[in-house]
Amino acid sequence: MPGVVCEQVAIEFPTAAGPLKVLKGVDFQAPAGQMTMLVGPSGCGKTTLISIIAGLLRGATGSVSVFGREVTSLSGSELVPFRLTNIGFIFQQYNLLAGLNAAENAAVPLVASGTPWPTALQKAGALLDKLGLGNHISKLPRQLSGGQQQRVAIARALVHEPRLLLCDEPTAALDGKSGQAVMSLLRELAVHPERAAIVVTHDPRVYAFADRVAHMEDGLLLKVEEGKTAALAGAH
Amino acid sequence: MIRVAFKILLHDTAKYLALVMGIAFATLLISQQSAIFHSVMESSTRDIIEANEADIWVMKPSVETVDQPDQMAELTVNRVRSTPGVEWAVPYYQAIAQLRTSDGRTKSVTLIGVDDSSLVAAPHKVLLGSLDDLRRPDAIILDAAGFAAIFPDVPPRTGDIVEIGQRRAEIVGISHTGPSWTGLPRVHTRRSLAVEYARETLNPVTYVLARAAPGRSPDEVAKEIAKATGLQAHSRAGFKAKSQEWVLNFSGVAENFGITILMGVVIGVAIVGQTFYMFSVENLRQFAALKAIGVSNRRILGMISTQALFVSCVGYCLGIGVASLFFALFSPQLTGGLRGMFMDPAIFIGTGIFIVLVTLLSCVISVRRVLTVDPAVVFRS
Numbered sequence: 001m002p003g004v005v006c007e008q009v010a011i012e013f014p015t016a017a018g019p020l021k022v023l024k025g026v027d028f029q030a031p032a033g034q035m036t037m038l039v040g041p042s043g044c045g046k047t048t049l050i051s052i053i054a055g056l057l058r059g060a061t062g063s064v065s066v067f068g069r070e071v072t073s074l075s076g077s078e079l080v081p082f083r084l085t086n087i088g089f090i091f092q093q094y095n096l097l098a099g100l101n102a103a104e105n106a107a108v109p110l111v112a113s114g115t116p117w118p119t120a121l122q123k124a125g126a127l128l129d130k131l132g133l134g135n136h137i138s139k140l141p142r143q144l145s146g147g148q149q150q151r152v153a154i155a156r157a158l159v160h161e162p163r164l165l166l167c168d169e170p171t172a173a174l175d176g177k178s179g180q181a182v183m184s185l186l187r188e189l190a191v192h193p194e195r196a197a198i199v200v201t202h203d204p205r206v207y208a209f210a211d212r213v214a215h216m217e218d219g220l221l222l223k224v225e226e227g228k229t230a231a232l233a234g235a236h
Numbered sequence: 237m238i239r240v241a242f243k244i245l246l247h248d249t250a251k252y253l254a255l256v257m258g259i260a261f262a263t264l265l266i267s268q269q270s271a272i273f274h275s276v277m278e279s280s281t282r283d284i285i286e287a288n289e290a291d292i293w294v295m296k297p298s299v300e301t302v303d304q305p306d307q308m309a310e311l312t313v314n315r316v317r318s319t320p321g322v323e324w325a326v327p328y329y330q331a332i333a334q335l336r337t338s339d340g341r342t343k344s345v346t347l348i349g350v351d352d353s354s355l356v357a358a359p360h361k362v363l364l365g366s367l368d369d370l371r372r373p374d375a376i377i378l379d380a381a382g383f384a385a386i387f388p389d390v391p392p393r394t395g396d397i398v399e400i401g402q403r404r405a406e407i408v409g410i411s412h413t414g415p416s417w418t419g420l421p422r423v424h425t426r427r428s429l430a431v432e433y434a435r436e437t438l439n440p441v442t443y444v445l446a447r448a449a450p451g452r453s454p455d456e457v458a459k460e461i462a463k464a465t466g467l468q469a470h471s472r473a474g475f476k477a478k479s480q481e482w483v484l485n486f487s488g489v490a491e492n493f494g495i496t497i498l499m500g501v502v503i504g505v506a507i508v509g510q511t512f513y514m515f516s517v518e519n520l521r522q523f524a525a526l527k528a529i530g531v532s533n534r535r536i537l538g539m540i541s542t543q544a545l546f547v548s549c550v551g552y553c554l555g556i557g558v559a560s561l562f563f564a565l566f567s568p569q570l571t572g573g574l575r576g577m578f579m580d581p582a583i584f585i586g587t588g589i590f591i592v593l594v595t596l597l598s599c600v601i602s603v604r605r606v607l608t609v610d611p612a613v614v615f616r617s
Contacts, residue, residue: 056528077532084530095525099247100240112237112531140247156529 002065003032003196004053004164009062010219011048022048024219025062030212032067032163035187035197037207040216046200049216050166053198054087055079067163067196084113088157090186092169094149096141096156102128102148103137106155113160120159127155131185147178154186165190165197171206183209237531241539244519245546251515252547258511259551259591260558262504267559267579267587269500273493275577280417280483281476283330283348287357290445291454293475294325294461297468301482302475303417305330305442312467316444319464321457325446326351329427331434332420335386336399343386345421347400349430356445359424365394365409370426376400377409381575382421400433414576417483504591509598512547516540516602523606533607540603541596548595552588 006028012019023045030036038046051057053064055071064071066086074082088109096105106124111117125137131151141149150170157165170186171179183206190197191211199210207213215222246252278285283302284293294316296306316325329349336342350357350370358367359377369375376398383392392410399405400423413422431439448457454471461469470478484490516523523536560579567577 054528080530080532082530083528087530089528091525095521095528097240097244097522097525099243099245104240104243108240108526109529111240112526112529112535117239 002029003034003067004028004030004198005063005065006049006053007063009049009052009060009064011052011057011060022219023052023060026216026219026221028214028221029224030164030196030198032196033191033193034211035191035199035209036212036214037210038198038200038214038216039202039204039207040222041202044216045219046202046216047168050168050198050200053164054089054166055083084109085160086163088160088162088165090150090153090157090165090167090170092172094141094146094153094173096149096152098141101138101140102133102144102152102155105141105152106159108156109160109162124155124159127159127189128152130189131155145178146174147182150174150178150182151185154182154189158189161195163195165195167197167199167201169201169203170199171201171203176205179203179206237535237539238542240526241542242546244522244539245543251511251518255508255511255515255547256551256554258507259504259548259595260555262500262507262594263552263555263587263591264559265500266497266504266590267556267583268562269493269496270583270587271559271563271579272577273489273497274580274583275415276417276489276493277480277483279415279576280487281479282414282416282422283357284472284476284479286359286413287328287445288360288472289356289447290326291448291472292322292446292458292461292469293472294444294446294458294465294467294469295442297466299468301479303479307436307438307440307442308444308467310439310441312441312465313444315465316446316461316467316469319457319461321449321452321460323447323449324354325444326354326356327427327441328357328443328445329430329434329440330442331430331436332418333400333423333434335405335421335423336402337386338397341386343421345382345400345423346416346418347430347433348422348424349427350424351445352426352428355426359409359411359413359422361412363410363412364392367409369394369408370424372406372408374404374406374429375408375425376405376429377411377424378407379411379413379422381413381415382423383407383410385421401435403433405429405433501590505594505598508548508551508591508594509601512544512595512598513602515543516599517605520606520609524609527609536606537603540599540606544595544599545592548592552591555591556584556587 006026009023009026011023012021026049040046052060055074103121103124106128107120110120128137131154133148133151136144136148171182174182187209213225281302296308298306310327313325313327316322331347332344333347334342335345355367355370358370363380370377380392394407394409396407416422448454458469458471563577563579567575569575
């Protein structure tokens, strides 16, 4: 089932030295039920691509379809509820709200879409329990380790059961062991037959968790490795 | 999301307190200075405020303010009484006189001569003695602050004999009145005695106090009096406004207080605006994360407005509370410069509206940053 389909996506940004082409016509797919990793060196356009897929960055040419909805044709006011309902985000810097405890942070997408706080907290608490944070739901972000914060971010990304999960360097701020643990949990909870998961990373140690690995360089998609081949891509 | 807004606001206690204290300080500065200015303006029309039985004041055309009266013949009272629409009219005399104590000390006083028979315009609050004692020979009532100024270190009492205009006067009562513009002790007596104390020979009056007949507007009746007598006549409110306008134009008080209040406003705007702006900007990344997740600009606007309203209300309550405490502690005193000073309800309301508006304005300015922040910023480390 096609989750995300990008066709000839291109974007350029004005600079003092003239327009800078960041994406030069990318064809990319992230099927539902799979974890697709988007890998490549810094500045190759990975984050730009997922920003376009999420509707956070506009002005791109080409086509971006998320479960049949053409994202590039959605207006600004249509994109907001679209993101809230369909997309879960995991950021490199977690971006948890400092004043909210773990359960409240995880509950934010539900509350934002109108779920009453008690129901949202119950659901978030259950998910945090699955992520091994059952004893930490009342703790503030500053009271949690980096790995624990990222697990709260995973809970926040999945609590509203989005169809698309976008992860930007989820292990970049973690040590190797914590990174592996986070990716293991992410793999276990995020991969779902009706959900597509895209993980942007340049950490080869986590390639083994992918179903597909898409290699980008200089604004272009060079190759896609699938299945066991993808797991071996870490050797590159 | 209101709960999230409160959590973001209250999480950083230091920033929250800085916001609240900034708003409280601005509130205190603005409300206190405005109240003192308002009280000073009220003191400039103390005689008009005290003589509240009369709703019309009649005077010579040359009079510009209540403290600078001009003399008229006593017969003027009858001319006012005969004007249609006047219920009653009484003479009123006011002058500056010299008071001499038994040990030879002198002091200038404001001499107020009230109608001998009705005692209209006599002090309302007599602390020692009684108003009827004013009918006794040589009787005067002195205000408490004036007594303290004339007899330092002596507790208020009656029975002292003094001289005014080289004539015997007995203090038969001590009154409590608010501060006057001149700051001089206020001596109330019967008009017939007052003109003797002032060593007048023609038995003059300085004002005629009148009351409009039931159902008649004081302004209308004042116009009729002016037309019939050729004198200047105003309603009580009109004369108060005219006197205050003169003070504003010629005393410099408006400039002095205006600058202080303006400083309060500027400091208030700077503190409130900058603190709230910094608060919002420092939380920019958190708001960007919310926007990326799918929280609409409208909801973020609601969150920030709620934060602004909450801190402005808390800060306002704190600031107005301290200002009120200041006046509650100092204004009821019988002597001293702050006696009778008060905070008008309009200042409570006006300061509140101003503080909320300033906070919302700074909220609008900071919201612009938040609403235009690129949500993709959350993808940057």
